[in-house]
Amino acid sequence: MVHLLETHALTKQFAGFVAVKDVNLRVRKGHIHALIGPNGAGKTTCFNLITKFLQPTSGSIVYDGRDITRDSAGAVARTGLVRSFQISAVFPHLTALENVRLGLQQPTGLTFSFWKPTRVLYRLHDRARELLEAVGLSEFADTTAGEMPYGRKRALEIATTLALEPELMLLDEPMAGMGHEDIARVSDLIRKVSENRTVLMVEHNLEVVSTLSDTITVLQRGQILAEGSYDEVSNDPAVREAYMGTGGE
Amino acid sequence: MSGPTTQSADAPTRRLAGLLIAGAGLAVLVVAPFTGLYTVFLMKLMCFALFACAFNLMLGYVGLLSFGHAAFFGMAAYATGHVVKEWGFDPFLGILAGAAVAGAMGLVFGAIAIRQKGIYFAMITLALAQMVYFFCLQVKFTHGEDGIQGIPRGMLFGLVDLRDSLNMYFFVAAIFVVGYAIIYRTVHSPFGQALKGIRENEPRMISLGYPVARIKVMAFTISAALAGLAGATKSIVFQAATLTDVHWHMSGEVVLMTLIGGMGTMFGPVVGAGVIVALQNYLATIGSWVTVVMGVIFVVCVLTFRRGIVGEILARLPHRR
Numbered sequence: 237m238v239h240l241l242e243t244h245a246l247t248k249q250f251a252g253f254v255a256v257k258d259v260n261l262r263v264r265k266g267h268i269h270a271l272i273g274p275n276g277a278g279k280t281t282c283f284n285l286i287t288k289f290l291q292p293t294s295g296s297i298v299y300d301g302r303d304i305t306r307d308s309a310g311a312v313a314r315t316g317l318v319r320s321f322q323i324s325a326v327f328p329h330l331t332a333l334e335n336v337r338l339g340l341q342q343p344t345g346l347t348f349s350f351w352k353p354t355r356v357l358y359r360l361h362d363r364a365r366e367l368l369e370a371v372g373l374s375e376f377a378d379t380t381a382g383e384m385p386y387g388r389k390r391a392l393e394i395a396t397t398l399a400l401e402p403e404l405m406l407l408d409e410p411m412a413g414m415g416h417e418d419i420a421r422v423s424d425l426i427r428k429v430s431e432n433r434t435v436l437m438v439e440h441n442l443e444v445v446s447t448l449s450d451t452i453t454v455l456q457r458g459q460i461l462a463e464g465s466y467d468e469v470s471n472d473p474a475v476r477e478a479y480m481g482t483g484g485e
Numbered sequence: 486m487s488g489p490t491t492q493s494a495d496a497p498t499r500r501l502a503g504l505l506i507a508g509a510g511l512a513v514l515v516v517a518p519f520t521g522l523y524t525v526f527l528m529k530l531m532c533f534a535l536f537a538c539a540f541n542l543m544l545g546y547v548g549l550l551s552f553g554h555a556a557f558f559g560m561a562a563y564a565t566g567h568v569v570k571e572w573g574f575d576p577f578l579g580i581l582a583g584a585a586v587a588g589a590m591g592l593v594f595g596a597i598a599i600r601q602k603g604i605y606f607a608m609i610t611l612a613l614a615q616m617v618y619f620f621c622l623q624v625k626f627t628h629g630e631d632g633i634q635g636i637p638r639g640m641l642f643g644l645v646d647l648r649d650s651l652n653m654y655f656f657v658a659a660i661f662v663v664g665y666a667i668i669y670r671t672v673h674s675p676f677g678q679a680l681k682g683i684r685e686n687e688p689r690m691i692s693l694g695y696p697v698a699r700i701k702v703m704a705f706t707i708s709a710a711l712a713g714l715a716g717a718t719k720s721i722v723f724q725a726a727t728l729t730d731v732h733w734h735m736s737g738e739v740v741l742m743t744l745i746g747g748m749g750t751m752f753g754p755v756v757g758a759g760v761i762v763a764l765q766n767y768l769a770t771i772g773s774w775v776t777v778v779m780g781v782i783f784v785v786c787v788l789t790f791r792r793g794i795v796g797e798i799l800a801r802l803p804h805r806r
Contacts, residue, residue, distance in 0.1 A: 310695060311694075320692075325686060325688070325689040326686070326689075327686050328685060329685055337678070338682045339693055342693050342694050344675075346675040347676060347679050349674060350674045350677070352675060353670070354673050
């Protein structure tokens with residue numbers, strides 16, 4: 237199968253306002269696919285629809301050849317489609333190690349074992365440390381997540397997501413609110429983790445998008461305006477007018 | 486015992502400290518009836534402490550305020566009273582039956598209310614508990630305003646005479662210890678980890694594929710069953726199950742106990758229950774002024790030490806942030 241994720245005429249209406257309209261998105265297996273567009277273009281809504289945090293008004297979503305339009309958010313996550321959030325989604329009062337361990341715990345089937353001591357989870361620590369190391373957070377293992385610098389929280393979030401071995405990672409503005417150094421670090425990280433998986437991300441930073449992504453979809457007012465490689469998209473006159481002209485570099 | 490813990494280098498020290506605290510607690514329980522304290526008072530205290538701990542599992546560890554826990558406490562008391570008095574159950578079996586009834590109710594209430602949060606969750610649980618109250622007022626087996634009176638304490642396993650107050654005391658103490666241990670284990674288990682995750686960041690837990698609603702219903706069921714265990718035990722101690730036990734006042738009282746002691750701490754609800762039960766007992770002579778005194782204490786507590794007595798102490802200890 238060439239496309240890991242497809243949406244067909246995906247539409248979401250909020251009380252008369254159409255946030256996403258007839259979006260046909262196709263994400264190729266192994267690609268880094270970016271969704272860009274001006275504010276209010278419906279990027280995050282698209283994300284919420286695909287991950288089932290929102291229920292589409294019409295249209296369908298096919299993941300890995302299976303229709304997931306009616307699945308719950310949790311069920312979607314368990315099939316390997318795991319998302320991050322625009323705001324840092326860490327567990328602030330848990331340590332970095334415990335954050336990642338929560339990701340590792342989910343597939344173990346231990347979650348309902350209220351009669352077992354927390355100790356049974358310690359066997360996950362080796363894997364958790366590996367994941368922390370992979371995102372450059374080894375020395376933060378015992379740090380409470382809430383006390384970590386912003387860029388490190390994003391890295392921690394990615395490590396927690398990776399704990400589920402997702403086939404498709406959805407990253408919602410992974411660079412939002414980051415300084416230059418952090419951007420470089422997280423870009424490298426995304427490139428590294430995308431080696432054997434597919435990534436769909438919403439991102440505002442065009443420099444990041446141009447260097448990272450294989451395919452770009454430009455959304456405007458809830459509809460697809462253009463799709464293709466960075467060169468194709470950036471030379472598209474409609475895109476230049478709608479996006480580069482207003483919010484561009 | 487509470488808050489963020491790191492299971493790293495100091496884990497053995499922590500374990501030792503935990504064992505010492507548990508040992509000291511057990512010693513206090515064993516010695517207490519010989520200190521001249523009234524055993525009925527101590528048993529009442531343990532029943533309410535267990536009730537508050539069970540309630541705290543929802544408020545402190547899941548972050549959901551149930552305003553209907555009296556329904557579990559009171560219905561378990563009725564159920565136990567009925568099966569022991571009318572059907573001649575062994576007191577232990579009777580108490581288990583009461584807890585089971587409360588647990589089953591918790592499962593149903595939880596399934597109905599759990600998708601709501603904050604004030605909506607509190608209101609739905611209150612509404613359900615009010616329905617239980619009116620049910621208890623109407624049906625025959627609860628004997629309406631009179632309640633079930635004269636529940637026999639009987640012989641435990643046909644061997645131990647519970648009419649002896651010291652025997653009864655140790656029976657209640659054993660139930661309290663087991664109930665407390667179940668709560669402690671639940672909080673410090675893989676399940677407890679998932680609860681922490683939900684309290685800290687629920688959308689993230691959903692995105693990690695956790696069946697969040699089912700986890701919460703499970704926590705609610707455990708909490709209800711243990712609240713029932715407390716109510717059931719109380720009905721044997723006082724040999725009565727009355728409308729007071731299912732009244733919403735009771736739901737309010739357990740909130741008060743938990744907040745004064747320190748929600749989200751293992752020991753806070755025990756202290757809170759101690760404070761409230763002691764006040765009710767020793768200030769009984771001033772009649773309805775007890776309510777005023779408790780109100781003042783509550784206001785002072787919220788204004789000055791919002792984390793509750795134990796929460797405040799833990800926050801001031803070095804080593805625990």
